[in-house]
Amino acid sequence: MFLVSEEGSTPEIKCPPDKIIFDSQRGARICIETGEVLEEHIITDEVEWRAYTTEEKTKRSRVGGAISYSKPYMGVEAQVGPYREPGSRKIRGLSKRAETLRLQRALKLGRIMSSLEKNISHALSIMDDLVAKLDLPDSVKEEAAKIYREAAQKGLTRGRSIEAMVAASLYAACRRHKIPCSVDEIIRLLRAHEADIKREVARNYRLLVRDLNINIPVIEPERFVYRIASALSLSEDVVVDAIKIIMEAKKRGVSSGKDPSGLAAAALYLAALRHGYRRTQKEIAHVAGVTEVTVRNRYKEITTALKIEG
DSSP, X not given: OEEEOOTTSOOEEXXXXXXEEXXXXXXXXXXXXTOOEEEOOOOOOOOOOOOOSHHHXXXXXXXXXXXXXXXXXXXOOOOOOOEXXXXXXXXXXXXXXXXXXXXXXXXHHHOOOOHHHHHHHHHHHHHHHHHHHHTOXXXXXXXXXXXXXXXXHXXXXXXXXXXXXXXXXXXXXXXXXXXOOOHHHHHTTSSOOOTTHHHHHHHHHHXXXXXXXXXXXXXXXXXXXXXXXXXXXXXXXXXXXXXXXXXXXXXXXXTTTOOHHHHXXXXXXXHHHHTTOOOOHHHHHHHHTSOHHHHHHHHHHHHHHTTOXX
């Protein structure tokens, strides 16, 4: 991939024609130099071919396997076919395996990474670590990687912390898949512990949603209840009671415009008290990934709306 620009203009990404391949399974055109998706959702009526001879297989071999946004170069790697002696009709296969592997390594080592590729590679490494620690599904990981790639290709990552942008991408992916995971839970796992990291992640999240036109569905507070209760070793009775509290609070408009994790935390705090569990607001807030002040405020709103003596 080459970067060309006129003085004072934004660099334009260009991929040489001989580096572009078509992945029929995903309907996408990809630059094998960088793994960048140039065009997606292409509908083709091309008939899937068969190779009946070794020579046809050699001529018609395709590049790589399934595309993955969460892998460097999107999992697309150059393939080196079987070897043929000059002037010979005989194709050597397994006997040339060592040479084939050597050529593949040479191709990989010879590939020069641009600053964009280095940025994405570093981001994916951080993302892998976060996803593993948070035990998130592969679908969320793929979504987060796709969001980050699009942001990087649009120049939204320039001048911003990679960790904060990765956190924002992962949070957006969790919201897209309705996975109950808070910003606080994500940033706790980052190496950066600056006080303003949360504000930076929040700014990045708003930027991604706006500039990438990401549709974020509403997550119901009930989805957070089970995860928080499990971490605090609260019984099923407490969970059921907390959900009932949330449902009643919704009827009275308490949930309108409120962070669902904060509402779930406050409902669990109230339900735990009712069932004799002594869990502090600080403990519950930490597990829920919200502030103690948020739990306190939601608790007051719930008890006032439901006319419960706190």
